[in-house]
Amino acid sequence: MRYVTVFILSLIFWLLLTFRITLPNLIVGSVASIICSAVFTRFFIKNVYKLLQPHRYYWFIIYLFVFIWECIKANIDVAYRVLHPAMPIRPGIVKVRTTLKSDLARTLLANSITMTPGTITIDIIGDYLYIHWIYVRSEDPEIYTRMITGAFEKYIKKIIE
16 A cells, blocks of 8 residues: 555656646656655555544644744844854754654654754764754753754654654
8 A cells, every 4th residue: 555655646746746647748657656666665654544634734734834933933043143243153963852753753853953044963863863053052951852853843743653
C-alpha cells in the first residue's frame, strides 16, 4: 500500500509541476513515479492510513500559521541584531532533546528549526538535536529546549505521530 501511495503522490506532484495532462506527459510521469516509489518508499511513513485522517490536515494548517509566525519573529530578531551598532550576538551550539519518535517527525522538526532565521540544525543523534543558535539566551537545557522546539514539536506530534 505504501508503494501505491508514493506512486500516486509522485504522479500528482508531477502533474502539478508540468500542468499538462497529455498521454506522453502521463507516460513520463508514470515512469518517474514508479522509479520514485521504488527508491523512496522505504523513507515514507509506515502507516499510510494516517494520511486519511482529516484532523491531521487541520493540525498541519495550524502548524503552517505557527511556523510563519515564528519565522516572522525570528526575522525581526535577526534584523535587530544585524542593525544594532553593538551587534548583540552570543552564538553557541545547544543540545536539545526531542520527544518525537519517528524519523519523519524529527526531520520535519530539524528542518523547521533550520528554516527559522537565527538557528540551524547541525546534527540529529538519537533523541537529541544539535542546534547552532545565534543568541543563546539560557544555559538551562529545559528553558532553551522549550524556546527552540516548543512551538513546533507539539504540532508535529499531532500531525505525524
